[in-house]
Structure formats: C-alpha cells, structure tokens
Amino acid sequence: MALMKYAPQALKNLFMKPATKKYPLEKPVYPDGSRGHVTISIDECISCGMCARACPNGALKVDRNAGTWTIDRFDCIACGYCVLKCPKKCLFMEKGYQTPGPEKKEETFTKSPEVLAAEEEKRKEAARKAAEAKAAMAAKAAGESKPAEEKKD
Amino acid sequence: MDVKIPDNELEVITVSDLLKRVLELKKSGFRFSQANAALIDGKLELSYSFSDYENYALHTLRIVADTGEEIPSITQIIPAAVFYENEMKELFGARIMLIDTDLNDRLYRIRQKTPFGKKETEAE
Amino acid sequence: MGKRSVIPFGPQHPVLPEPIHIDLVVEDEKVVEAIPSIGFVHRGLESLAEKKDFNQMVYVAERTCGICSFQHGMGYCESVEHIFGVEVPRRARFLRTIWAELSRMHSHLLWLGLLADGFGYENLFYQCWRIREKILDLHELTAGGRLIFSVNKVGGVTKDIEKEKLEEILRTLDEADDELRVIRSVFFEDRTVLSRLKGVGVLSKEQINELGAVGPFARASGVRVDMRMLGYAAYNELSFIPIVSNDGDCYARCFIRMMELFQSIKLIREAIGKIPEEKEIEVPVKGNPDGEYFMRVEQPRGEAFYYVKASGKPLLDRMRIRTPTFANIPALCEMLKSSEIADVGLLVLTIDPCISCTER
Structure with a gap:
C-alpha cells in the first residue's frame, strides 16, 4: 500500500x-x-x-x-x-x-600609499639604473659605432 | 571489473569510399556514435565515429573535403545520422547531399548562416 | 483517416523548462510525425576554442551544462590528458569518480522530481528535491560550488577531499539511502505513477540501436551500454555492472534511473573505501597539446562525446562536445510518432532532455 x-x-x-x-x-x-x-x-x-x-x-x-x-x-x-x-x-x-x-x-x-610610494621609489631606482646603464652603453658604443654608422649611410 | 581498453582507431578515407566503409562497419556490428565537422586550414574535416558496444571499440572515419565539395549523406544507411548531418550543413556549410530529412536550415534557429564555416570574406 | 494538423510544441512549455521546439503533426489525438528544431539558445561554446587557451577551456567546457557540469569538465580534461599522455595520480582519479557519482545522483534526483511534477505528483517532486538538496550541500562542502564544481584541471584536480569530509559524505549518503528507499517504493508501487508510465512510449532494442540513443534511455530498452565500462577515472578499480531493463517504456526509464541512484551510492562508498592515502592530486603539464583524441564519458544522461584536436599551440584547433541529448533526439522523434498528444510532454521528459547543453 x-x-x-x-x-x-x-x-x-x-x-x-x-x-x-x-x-x-x-x-x-x-x-x-x-x-x-x-x-x-x-x-x-x-x-x-x-x-x-x-x-x-x-x-x-x-x-x-x-x-x-x-x-x-x-x-x-x-x-x-x-x-x-x-x-x-x-x-x-x-x-x-x-x-x-x-x-x-x-x-x-x-x-595603500606606503606600498605605492615604496614601489614608486623602486621604479625610479630601476629607471635610474637603466638610464645609467644605457648612458654607459651609449658612451661605450659611441667610440665604436662611428664606422658602423658610416657604413649604414 | 574487467578493464576495457578502448580501441581508438582513426581511418582517413576519400569521399567516394565513405558510403562503402559505412556500410561495411554497420555490417560488422558497429553502431553509429557521432559525426562532427571541423574547419582546419580552409578544408572541412568530417569525422564519423562508430562504436561497438560489445567491446567498446571506437572506429572513426575521416574525410577531408574542400568546402564546396559534395558529400553523400549516410542517412539512408544510418538513420541516426540525420541531425548530425543537418548540423554539419547548417553550422559548417558542408554540402551534404540527399539527407533523409533535410531540415533546410531549420534545425538551428539562428540568424547567422553557417557561423563556423568558411567566411565569405576569406573565400574571396 | 482523420484530418492532419500541425501543433507546435515549445520552445516554451510548462512541463519542460527547456527551449526545444517540436512540430507535431497530429491526426485526431495521435501524433504521426515530429520534427524538432533547436538553437534557440545557441551559445557557440565550441568556437570559443579559438579564443581561450586549453587551460581556460576547462572552465568553458564545464559550463556547457549546469547539471552535469563536472562530467563535462572531466571529459574534456581526460581527452587533453590523453593527448599529452600524462598519467593522473590515483587519488585524483578516485576524487573525480566520487564527484562524478555525486553529480549523477543529483541529476537523477532532479529528473525524478521533474518526472513526478510532469505527471502531476507534486508531493513526490518535493520529496525528491529534498534529498537532492543534501547532495548539493555535499557539492558545496567538497568542491565549493553547488552546481559548478571547477575542480578539474588538465593533469588532475585542484582540491582534495579531507578525511572528515569523506566521512561527512558517507553519513549523508546513509541518510539519503533511507529516504530514497521510501521514494523508490512510491515510484515502483504507486497506482498513479504506474498508470502514467507503464507501457507508454515503448521502443525496442533494434530501434534504439538504429537511432543511436544512449544512456539510461538506451539501457531501458535492453541495450547494454555504459561508458563507465571504459574504465576512465577510477571506474576500472570499482565493481559494477550496468543496470539494464528490457521493457523499453517510461516506467523502465524511471526504474533504471532509480536503481542507478543506489548504484551511485554503492560506488561512492566503494571509492571512499579504496581511496589511496597519497597526497599527490595533480601532475604538472608542460607545453601545448599536439594531436587529437576522441573521449567518451558516461554522463547522467548518457554517453557524452569529446573531440579535441590541437596542433602544438595554446589555442585548440577544434573542440567538439556531443551531448547525450543530441544523440537521443532521433529516438525521441521516433517515440513521439504514434503516441497520444497528452503523453508528449511526459515522453519528452523521459529522455531527460538537456536542450541547453545540446546548444553548445
């Protein structure tokens, strides 16, 4: 049932x-x-x-x-x-x-602002280092690359 | 439980062999499982899968056809394929001829014609 | 011969919250022909394979269906794993089995409730869904989602089920088992149920084979087909035989699903008893898939077919899901022929249609 x-x-x-x-x-x-x-x-x-x-x-x-x-x-x-x-x-x-x-x-x-500030600092630091490295490279290359540039032209 | 190791076979055939092979598979006890289409490098790849439910083997027939090529329908041999073929026709634009119940683009009620098929702009 | 007329059934119908449209050609009260059309909610999930990488596709595949979502994810992952040729850790395979069976239980209970509602037995509908609620709670407890699990990934599963939760599953299953026995006796003995289901919509074994139907629908007509016999996941280590009936009517379909609920309970208990203690639940998968594979899994509704083709790129060339309902539609149309128009709603319901997942 x-x-x-x-x-x-x-x-x-x-x-x-x-x-x-x-x-x-x-x-x-x-x-x-x-x-x-x-x-x-x-x-x-x-x-x-x-x-x-x-x-x-x-x-x-x-x-x-x-x-x-x-x-x-x-x-x-x-x-x-x-x-x-x-x-x-x-x-x-x-x-x-x-x-x-x-x-x-x-x-x-x-x-938070502190973290952002720290990151900003880091970024600046990195940018500065990169710029320095670039400048150094450019300075180094400047001596050597002149003949190369002439060739290109 | 006894483990079934699936036999997953893939056989590439030509369009003209399709009906013959389908008939042979059907006679040897395979059951139609599915059919699907894929558009790969501008060519249609149609796969027809058959499985044997005694030992769970899977046998797939593959045909590679140009988009405009006429493909015979297998629905006379296998009635189950009717919606798969309609799907391939409606979504991929495969030219499947003489489908048993040709729904004429009415299976999928969608606005776009052959959405997965070859685009008109590509064809030109 | 009476006058023929066409009655449209759906896409909106009170029995069936699913968008399928069937043109019923009727002669007096008898249906003589049924022509279906789908595509009202076509989503183009398969073509998403062109935009999402193969890892993201797991989540897309899972959302093919809201009810058998776990099995869709599992089927897709298994086919990609086959292409990679990786071996999934044993514990992960057992976890997959447990989840798959839980979702089978929930799907069958949902269907039994809908069936009871379909023939007007509201009380039974609520009783079925009361048990289903317990299973859904188990889903949320173990996987974090009530319907969509999102625990599958290529190479294993992302979540483990701890010992306490496994015990909780067993406890709930014991409760569900007792309550199911009451429901079973109602479904199998009640006069209302029997008079609506017995001898309605009979399909023979030959017709099923000819029309390619799958799952409980096919098993109700005596076709011994159950893709779990392939031994994917951990099914090769569990003992079970497919439940088959020879009647081929609506009652047999109800019988099969009811008995499968008990089978699922047995399988889960066995799987929990055998689950290995190891910690590993996934293997890292590196690179991109290259190759193609056809995978079949047994869903609550029947055999689902996955086809994945990849060519060494993160984006797949083609993903194809053939849902069981798509395979069952030809047989449904055959069954509708020569049925009474009053039975149409019930007959459509007995194939357990999931039209929305057919619209990949």
Missing part, C-alpha cells in the same frame, strides 16, 4: 522546524571552501597581471602604474583560476556570493 508510505515523513514534518530560513534576518551559513567571491590582499600584489591573463572571462584588470586591481564582479564566474595562477598567492576565494545589483559595476582595489 503506497498510500501510507509518507506517513512517517508527514508526522516528522509536523514537528520539524521549517527547512527554509528567514533570509535577510538570518544569514546563510556557507561551508569552508565555498567559492563565493574573489578577494585580494592588495598590498602583497606585484601587479604581474597573471590573473588578468588567466581569467576565462576577462573580468579582471590590473594597472601596474596606478597600483590597482579591478574586478567586474558581474562578469566573474568564480571559477578560481586566478587564485590558482597567482604567483604571490595574494588572491583568495571567500565565502558569500555576489549580491545582485541594479547595474553592472566594477570594484577597484588600490594599494
């Missing part, structure tokens, strides 16, 4: 708490390792752009000079490939899903 098969379940349901949650009041609980959204600890980022190149959707933008990392959360498919690819391991997959919104917008993370 198939009719009474659900009697135990029906009785249970009578005394059970509702399976649903009162959502905005009661926050959902996600298990650890749930792929919700990508976050970055931006100060460790070296702006290499690996994540932006790896992203299957092209949702990421990295600006080395401005020190920013931009994500279009509405394009992000939360696959976690950028997290895998990051050489500094400064990208993380966090719990909690992307909330809906009235319009598509991007979220930009900027490095």
